[in-house]
Amino acid sequence: MKAKAVRLHAANDLRLDTFELPEIKDDEILVKVVSDSICMSTYKCAILGTGHKRVHPDVADHPAIMGHEFAGDIVKVGAKHADKFKPGMKFTLQPALNYKGTMWSPGYSYEFFGGDATYCIIPAEVMELGCLLEYTGRAYYEASLAEPMSCSIGAFNACFHTRMGVYEHEMGIRKDGKLALLAAAGPMGLGALTYALHRDVRPSLIVVTDINADRLARAAELFPVEEAAKDGIELHFVNTADLADPAATLRDIAGGDGFDDVFCYAPVAQVVELASDILGRDGCLNFFAGPTDRKFAAKLNYYDVHYNSTHVIGTTGGNTADMIESLDLTAAGRINPAVMVTHIGGLDAAAETTLNLPKIPGGKKLIYTHITMPLTAIADFRSKGAEDARFTALADIVDAHAGLWCPEAEEYLLANWVQQ
Secondary structure (H helix, E strand, C coil): CEEEEEEEEECCEEEEEEEECCCCCCCCEEEEEEEEEECHHHHHHHHHHHHCCCCCCCCCCCCEEECCCEEEEEEEECHHHCCCCCCCCEEEECCCCCHHHCCCCCECCCCCCCCCECEEEECHHHHHCCCEEECCCCCHHHHHHHHHHHHHHHHHHHCEEEECCEEEEEECCCCCCEEEEECCCCHHHHHHHHHHHHCCCCCCEEEEEECCHHHHHHHHHHCCHHHHHHCCCEEEEEEHHHCCCHHHHHHHHCCCCCEEEEEECCCCHHHHHHHHHCEEEEEEEEECCCCCCCCCCCCCCHHHHHHCCCEEECCCCCCHHHHHHHHHHHHCCCCCHHHHEEEEEEHHHHHHHHHCHHHCCCCEEEEECCECCCCEEHHHHHHHCCCCHHHHHHHHHHHCCCCCCCHHHHHHHHHHCCEC
């Protein structure tokens, strides 16, 4: 069957191709993709090409479909999986396969498997690993965003703490502890914040920093400090660009003792060094932001490593349990992944958006693969309505939901934009 997809042919070479999908094998599943959210990791893949660890060396001859944060409908099921999956089921998946020690993943490594496509084929290893998940929720975008949310969940779960003289790690962020999210007013930081505020094990203090006043203002609007206080959490938003000594100010907010858990959301030496400077005793620094520079380095206080038991970890992606937790928390209304989304577009906008992602302000860019639509900021829907009344209708819907993308908006979009 014919399919359209944004595919990687070489570094900085993404193309919207129309091509023939092969017939599925007995151990494969054909799916219709509905939504895919664009990840900064996809941008890194696009600019590096075969220089990326997940991209196969013959990508010029076998271009890889981009996108790994996707959801849609099952169309056809190979005989081997017919007992568990049926045509018409909604699906999402955990893309961090780690299959037999490889780093292969949809959106990087497969010719016929990825999210920036109208249709794709899910290979046998995904089902073998239990990474294809039935999704029973209302909105496709919530399933797409379960993957980036699972990355934050995995990062929280991977943190650890110790006790002197005991050689066992206590996994997870410290309960009732002090948490700092640095350079975190972007999409992944906001995802982490909604999770930190509403997970079972919560800190008593959360400090969110950034150097962008507009992003911090939006974060503060989405997460009022008064609401956090009702749950016993002291929440602060701090613009470190305004501070003569950011480390001293942040330590003062933490009562002088530093933070138990610090997450770094930008691969910038000053941010990493600030994270090191504000760690308290037995503090865990999670370097969440993946750099493209293989020689990226920053100073770490090794005095504190030795005498104060500070430590550093780095996480990328989550596992299937993290993904399921994200879906469950979303279904229960405890977290709202839509806080990450600021732009909507069609498949025709995906390639340009991916290649220019760092230059486009705002948060997550959400692509609907069966429509044609330029990438459009949710905040611009109202002004776009002057030329296209459909945008006015979308603006009315999101305004009724605190300016956030929502199931009603998705349903209106899918019903009123031309389907490919």
